Amino acid sequence: MDPANYSNVNRLYRVTAYVLRFINRLKDKSLNYCKFISAEEMNHTETLWVKTVQHETFPELFTPLRKQTKKPQLCQQLVLFLDEHGIIRCGGRIHNADMNFGIKFPVLLPTHSSFTSLIISSEHARSMHGGTQTTVTLIRQRYWIPKIRRVVKQATNKCVICRRVVGKPYADPIAAPLPGYRVQKSNPFEVTGVDFTGALHIKRDNRDTKVYICLFTCAATRAVHLELVPNT
Structure with missing residues (x-):
């Protein structure tokens, strides 16, 4: 499944959840599912996609993080570690803050990825098509994207709804020759x-x-x- 073929990340999660349901029913036909996708299934598909994207983009980081060997420079800069689900997260200086675990330790995502673009578009829509800073603030509550401001600005510049509001006015037409x-x-x-x-x-x-x-x-x-x- 290619994330570039989907218009938003929630649709990608739902389709993935139905595919996983089909695979599980092939393994065990006694399983019965509700008509609608549950929150647990959505969370599971999100975790699955994050791990897939990280393995495709940062394959060299998993071995040093698992075996505690000499770590690449990126691991040292972002204080990377693996959580209980095998997802690469970024550390920081707010370990003792009274916040959600995902806010204190955001998930690492690649800068250039179709999945990252879907995440940016989703958070931009959730911010009611806010500006670059608003979208960046919402994304950093769950994810850490290197060079985030640049990629968010590129994504918001392509937003059709935003271009209708902040786009340049129509230029005056070229005057016709005098009769x-x-x-x-x-x-x-x-x-x-x-x-x-x-x-x-x-x-x-x-x-x-x-x-x-x-x-x-x-x-x-x-x-x-x-x-x-x-x-x-």
């Missing part, structure tokens, strides 16, 4: 545009009268002629 009568020599008001404006109220014979202004514009010289038009 010939606007740029060729001609007599004043040979080509004329007519428009009205108003209404205006004037006093005539001690009575208020509504009138309009007729506006004549020369298309070549841009000269203007005004005429008063009564409301009749």
Whole structure:
């Protein structure tokens, strides 16, 4: 199963859970499952995918971590260790903090991976399409991704919903060429545009009268002629 073929990480977990159900039923036909995927199955598939991605990306880290031999530089920088499920986690200086185990010791994920991209997209959507810093904060509550800010910024720049909101406005269209009568020599008001404006109220014979202004514009010289038009 290739994570690149799935649009979000939850769909990947559900499909994996159904595949595992099928495999288990082939081994033991007496097993009965609920109609819906349980939280335990989702957690199991998440653990399975994390271990798979880590074995594919960091195969050289497992032997030193298991046998406590000379460790690579990455292990020393991030204080890596294996938890009870065989997952590589990062250490730190908050061991004694009153926090969840997953927050104190986040799971190590590769920078460039289809699975990592699904995790970033999921956390970005969970943050209601927040900015780079908000998405990074949510991811670091469970995972540690090297160069995380750069990969998160690349992922959020591809988000269609975010681009609709923060994208650049539409540029003004290129103006069309002026028609010939606007740029060729001609007599004043040979080509004329007519428009009205108003209404205006004037006093005539001690009575208020509504009138309009007729506006004549020369298309070549841009000269203007005004005429008063009564409301009749």
